[in-house]
Amino acid sequence: MRGRNGRDRDPEGKARNARPRDGLGRPLPYGADGVARQPEGVVRTPDETLREAQRLLDAGMPFHAHEVFEDAWKSGPEAERALWRGLAQLAVGLTHAARGNASGGATLLLRGAGGIEPYAKEHPYGIxxxxxxxxxxxxxxxxxxLPEPVPAAGSAPRLRG
Structure with a gap:
């Protein structure tokens, strides 16, 4: 659905980009075949979050894994938000690296690393x-x-040790 200003809207009238996207989350032209977007606002258990994010990372879809981590970051307990936000930043960093944006990728990878390092001794959920x-x-x-973008699937990390 499109609003008066031409922006995509969901059934409640909230702005939502309805353009299809590729496996790295880049917008495609309307009508093109794209990769199904992750539904927003899904509340998962930590194990479900990690399984789904790992599946997406392994499939070369770090942008979509980031959306799964973002749901956990926004719906999880306050004490874990930095962990899930850091994991989301790692996934977005890999997304940028796979898109060929080395500078943006490096910045987000380092930011994510800093966000998750305080959890290194705890190994929450086996992370x-x-x-x-x-x-x-x-x-x-x-x-x-690197002269070229990194392969998203071939560069994906293992979330659990």
Whole structure:
């Protein structure tokens, strides 16, 4: 549905971009075949969040994994929000790296690494925060030297140790 100003709207009238997107979340022309978007506002258990995000990362869809982490960040307990936000930033960093935006990718990977490092000793839900932070820092360091975008699926981390 489109509003008076031409913006896409959901049934409640809220602004929503209805354009189809590719596997890296880039908008495609209206009418093009795209990748199904992740539904917004889904409340999942931490295990469901991690399983779904890992499936999306392994499939080369880090943008969509970011949306799963964003739901956990927004619906989870306050004490865990930095963890889920950091994981979302890692996924967006990988998205930018796979799109060829080395600078933006590195910035988000480093920001995400900093966000999850405080959880390294706890291993919440089996998350390998130390390993993920090391992966993110290594990828961020290499992005500026790579001549091409990184493969999203081939560069995806393992969330659990």
């Amino acid at each position: 390998d925060a130390a390993g993920l932070a090391a992966w993110a820092r290594e990828l961020a360091e290499h992005l500026g030297r």
